[in-house]
Amino acid sequence: MTSEVRLDALEDIIKARKAKGLSAWKKFERVQEELAGKSVSDITFTTSYPGQEGQAKQLGSLSGNLQFLLGYGSPAFYLAPYHWRLIDMNLSDADIAKKQHPANMKYWKEAGLDLEPEGDLAAGKASPSVSSSTKLRAKVASKKTGTVTVRSGYGSFVIDADANVVHSQESGYMYALEVVKNSYLYYDNLKTFEDLEGVDTQKSFRLAPFDSSVYPVLTKALPFPGSVVRCSPEFSMLVTPTSLHFIDPQVQPLEVRVFDRVYKSFDLRKGGDTHPSILLQFLHEYFADTAAAELPLESINLDKAVTISSEEDSRTVVATDGHYAVLQK
Amino acid sequence: MNDINKAFGLPESIDPSHIFVFRTGEYGVYDYMYKDNFGNYYKYTNAPKEDPNYDPYAGDAIMLEDQPTMSNSPEYYDPKSMARLTMAIPQDAQDVIENEAYDELEPARIWFKSYTSAAGDSRFVYKETDVIENFDLWAAHTLRLTDSMITPLRRFSVNLFRQENIKDRVMAAILMLADQGMFEPSELVKLTVGDIEFIDKTVKIMGRKFVPDPDFLDFFSSVTSGRKPDESLFVLKTAYGERPIGVRHIYSVLKFLKLNSHALVSWHLSQAYTRIMSRLLANKMSFEDAEAKAFMELSGVLSSVSDVSVWVSGIVRTTVEGNYKLAEEARKDQESAQKKAFGGAQEEREPAPTEEPVEKSITASMSDDFGALPLFSGLSYKVPDEISFSSWLHSVPLHDTVIHGQMLELDEAGFTDQDPESEKPESNEEQKEAKSSKAPDFYQGSGVGGSDDQ
Numbered sequence: 001m002t003s004e005v006r007l008d009a010l011e012d013i014i015k016a017r018k019a020k021g022l023s024a025w026k027k028f029e030r031v032q033e034e035l036a037g038k039s040v041s042d043i044t045f046t047t048s049y050p051g052q053e054g055q056a057k058q059l060g061s062l063s064g065n066l067q068f069l070l071g072y073g074s075p076a077f078y079l080a081p082y083h084w085r086l087i088d089m090n091l092s093d094a095d096i097a098k099k100q101h102p103a104n105m106k107y108w109k110e111a112g113l114d115l116e117p118e119g120d121l122a123a124g125k126a127s128p129s130v131s132s133s134t135k136l137r138a139k140v141a142s143k144k145t146g147t148v149t150v151r152s153g154y155g156s157f158v159i160d161a162d163a164n165v166v167h168s169q170e171s172g173y174m175y176a177l178e179v180v181k182n183s184y185l186y187y188d189n190l191k192t193f194e195d196l197e198g199v200d201t202q203k204s205f206r207l208a209p210f211d212s213s214v215y216p217v218l219t220k221a222l223p224f225p226g227s228v229v230r231c232s233p234e235f236s237m238l239v240t241p242t243s244l245h246f247i248d249p250q251v252q253p254l255e256v257r258v259f260d261r262v263y264k265s266f267d268l269r270k271g272g273d274t275h276p277s278i279l280l281q282f283l284h285e286y287f288a289d290t291a292a293a294e295l296p297l298e299s300i301n302l303d304k305a306v307t308i309s310s311e312e313d314s315r316t317v318v319a320t321d322g323h324y325a326v327l328q329k
Numbered sequence: 330m331n332d333i334n335k336a337f338g339l340p341e342s343i344d345p346s347h348i349f350v351f352r353t354g355e356y357g358v359y360d361y362m363y364k365d366n367f368g369n370y371y372k373y374t375n376a377p378k379e380d381p382n383y384d385p386y387a388g389d390a391i392m393l394e395d396q397p398t399m400s401n402s403p404e405y406y407d408p409k410s411m412a413r414l415t416m417a418i419p420q421d422a423q424d425v426i427e428n429e430a431y432d433e434l435e436p437a438r439i440w441f442k443s444y445t446s447a448a449g450d451s452r453f454v455y456k457e458t459d460v461i462e463n464f465d466l467w468a469a470h471t472l473r474l475t476d477s478m479i480t481p482l483r484r485f486s487v488n489l490f491r492q493e494n495i496k497d498r499v500m501a502a503i504l505m506l507a508d509q510g511m512f513e514p515s516e517l518v519k520l521t522v523g524d525i526e527f528i529d530k531t532v533k534i535m536g537r538k539f540v541p542d543p544d545f546l547d548f549f550s551s552v553t554s555g556r557k558p559d560e561s562l563f564v565l566k567t568a569y570g571e572r573p574i575g576v577r578h579i580y581s582v583l584k585f586l587k588l589n590s591h592a593l594v595s596w597h598l599s600q601a602y603t604r605i606m607s608r609l610l611a612n613k614m615s616f617e618d619a620e621a622k623a624f625m626e627l628s629g630v631l632s633s634v635s636d637v638s639v640w641v642s643g644i645v646r647t648t649v650e651g652n653y654k655l656a657e658e659a660r661k662d663q664e665s666a667q668k669k670a671f672g673g674a675q676e677e678r679e680p681a682p683t684e685e686p687v688e689k690s691i692t693a694s695m696s697d698d699f700g701a702l703p704l705f706s707g708l709s710y711k712v713p714d715e716i717s718f719s720s721w722l723h724s725v726p727l728h729d730t731v732i733h734g735q736m737l738e739l740d741e742a743g744f745t746d747q748d749p750e751s752e753k754p755e756s757n758e759e760q761k762e763a764k765s766s767k768a769p770d771f772y773q774g775s776g777v778g779g780s781d782d783q
Contacts, residue, residue, distance in 0.1 A: 107616055128621040132638040134646065153463035154434045165639050170436050171465045171729045173643025178591045179471075184362075185464040187351035234568045256568045 007060035013089065027089045034082035042120040045077040048111035060086040071104030076136055078124030086244040101127035117143060132246060134174050138167040148196060150189040157185065161196035222268075222283070231286055242268050343390050347371060352382045358580040361390065368458045369413040372396055412442065412456045415470065421447045433459055436729050439466070453726045459725065459747075465578075467725045469644050472599065475592040476719050480711060481588050482508055487709040499563050501706075502548055503579055507590060509704050510539060511597045511631060514579035514590050523558030525549060531701055536632035538701035545706040598606070598627060599642040600718045606649050616653045620646075630702065644725060 017025055035043075043059045049072040057064035057073075065087045067073065084096045091099075105127070108115075115130060116142040130136055141147050141158040147168070148159050158167040164177045166185075180186050186193055222239055223229055228247070229237045235254050238245040244266040248254040255262045266282070343349075347363035350370070361373040361382065375390035376382035392398075397405040397413065404417035418425060422444035432438040433456075442454040482504060491502035506512045514577045516535070532541055532549055541549065552562060561573035583590055605626055609619035627637045632675055694732040711719060 001763075105615070129617045132620055132624050132636075133617075134643060153459070154436055154439065155463060155465060157464065163636070165636075166464075168643070171643055171647075173465060173468070174589065174639050175464075175468060175643075175648075176595075176639040179468065179595060182353050182355065182465070182589060182591070183464055183467055184351060184353075184462050187353070189428075190464075232569060254568075279657050295464075 009062045009065045046074045048072045048107045053111040071102050073103045075103040075127035075130045076117050078119035078121050080120040080124035103127045105129045134172045141167045152185040152188040337660050356577045356580045358584050415455045466727045471592045475596045478588050484709045490706050518576045520562040522553050522556045522560050539704045540701045541704040545704050595640050598640045599645045602641045685774040
């Protein structure tokens with residue numbers, strides 16, 4: 001917080017309290033903490049007060065507090081809880097939670113001013129009367145840090161992953177991120193989207209290879225080759241060195257459904273045609289007891305960890321000393 | 330495989346002129362988009378083997394059957410550019426105009442052709458590639474496609490619900506909840522018995538209130554009675570016993586119905602938005618206040634704290650706002666005309682209207698006007714509100730006729746009541762363009778979304 005702003009609304013109370021010592025004053029300490037790292041622009045709003053239309057005012061100043069509370073502040077001022085404590089340090093969190101944005105849209109319209117996002121864009125909220133405005137939100141998205149602009153087709157789009165929104169700069173429309181995910185726009189800017197979402201690009205496109213170090217560990221976790229394991233009254237499994245076969249009680253080949261897919265057998269070889277995550281899920285379910293599925297984390301050498309993932313299913317397989325553990329993310 | 334393809338008249342392998350571009354879809358239910366030499370997209374069942382998107386469980390890539398190709402549906406192609414269009418121009422179409430100012434990089438000029446239907450409605454036609462590659466168009470087009478598939482979805486669900494097999498009934502209930510209940514399939518598969526709460530004839534699912542019809546209520550009772558609260562609500566009998574239904578299963582059924590669950594939610598919220606807005610604006614509420622209240626109501630309906638405004642179609646919001654502004658202008662004009670007609674005599678007789686009370690800074694608490702959503706197990710058609718919204722949706726251009734806040738295109742497109750002579754384009758070229766970009770007069774009269782009375 002710079003010292004360019006005069007918070008004269010607080011002067012009287014600070015003067016009165018000085019005698020007791022400001023250092024022991026918890027409420028003041030709280031305000032100081034909340035303002036740490038904030039800039040003047042975070043507490044500055046545009047007023048629509050007659051005769052001063054368009055002027056910048058600060059919360060914490062006498063005229064700023066007064067005009068703001070009377071509803072002359074901009075509805076596009078992003079009001080955060082700490083702003084209320086600049087107006088009245090005695091307000092508790094519970095009091096603040098009940099407060100509404102005081103801006104009055106009628107005054108703003110009468111002043112004929114444009115809505116520009118201001119205040120604390122990261123921590124605050126605009127007045128409900130304008131908070132859903134697509135134009136305002138597009139402006140906020142382009143000003144906010146952490147947003148990225150991408151191009152696709154004739155348009156440019158601001159991705160606000162925190163708000164789960166994509167803003168079209170051409171039309172001003174906004175879209176939920178989920179809607180965008182099925183589109184050309186998403187795949188045209190795949191890396192950007194996945195970086196913003198914290199997703200590994202490899203995850204949704206490439207399936208991690210069935211690592212050679214995992215295969216022997218998995219086979220060790222299985223019963224001895226040649227054994228028949230009864231899983232349920234409906235089916236059993238025949239274990240071979242390189243595969244698992246499903247059979248019915250009459251020892252006839254049987255199809256089972258795993259993750260909506262039908263299987264007659266699992267190929268356990270490296271490069272086999274079973275999706276690793278499906279196989280691991282299956283083994284974990286049916287051999288969890290014998291495979292020491294839960295290992296203490298401290299005993300795991302994470303250098304040997306192998307991540308096996310698909311779009312919907314991400315788990316880390318940790319191989320160590322002939323055991324494996326599946327750690328659900 | 331090649332023999333099967335040949336038998337169905339499909340390409341026996343990937344067409345050598347088709348290049349894989351991207352994959353679309355979710356939860357393992359994907360379409361693989363390939364592009365030909367003319368820039369047209371084709372859907373395949375898989376990516377090429379050497380591509381990282383290749384799914385080893387999906388078999389060889391073959392072209393999906395239900396899409397127009399040059400050989401089976403030449404009417405979908407522009408004979409000059411060989412570009413596939415979003416729709417085939419009907420044979421009885423009149424005034425078919427090719428957009429000479431077509432520019433794929435210009436939002437207002439991206440439409441390719443227009444025509445007047447036999448019923449007298451104007452329609453725009455686009456290159457399908459432009460729609461796919463430009464997200465604003467794609468989103469509007471997806472909403473329109475979703476609208477077209479609502480009735481087939483409902484018929485399909487009702488038919489399934491009437492079957493005796495519990496698996497069919499469970500799937501039908503899920504589809505109905507995705508449709509009428511505005512749930513995402515990913516939410517539905519996670520539902521447990523404890524998530525459903527019965528209050529007289531009302532059912533509360535994850536905080537969302539419904540009034541199901543007797544058959545639906547019976548179904549809910551049957552899937553919850555005698556079960557533990559932490560058990561999955563929707564289960565199927567499998568080789569392992571009862572297992573929760575998988576999200577891929579639901580997505581594959583939706584894909585079969587050519588539907589996308591996100592677009593379905595967006596369609597419902599857009600439709601509900603127009604309905605609420607028309608009610609609130611009729612009460613002379615300002616647009617900003619009405620919109621804030623509408624979103625609060627929608628949040629209440631969905632019992633969601635997240636921002637629902639992003640799910641409402643931008644083109645719907647723009648149109649409602651434009652309509653509001655026009656209505657306001659018309660009202661003001663009418664008032665000033667009345668004043669002139671009375672020559673100030675009225676002002677003497679009647680006291681000047683008192684200034685509206687200053688709006689309080691604390692707004693009213695969230696209303697629950699929308700109440701509980703009805704759930705019908707026999708709903709196989711669109712209700713009147715939806716029909717009204719649907720007819721509007723299909724007549725609105727996909728491209729943005731209001732660029733950067735200017736109403737010029739809107740006026741040209743016949744949205745306003747202004748005298749067409751009053752704003753003539755100046756140059757010949759502009760006149761030509763204005764004529765060719767004449768949009769259907771869809772917005773007058775009926776309004777978007779119908780009324781609450783229906």
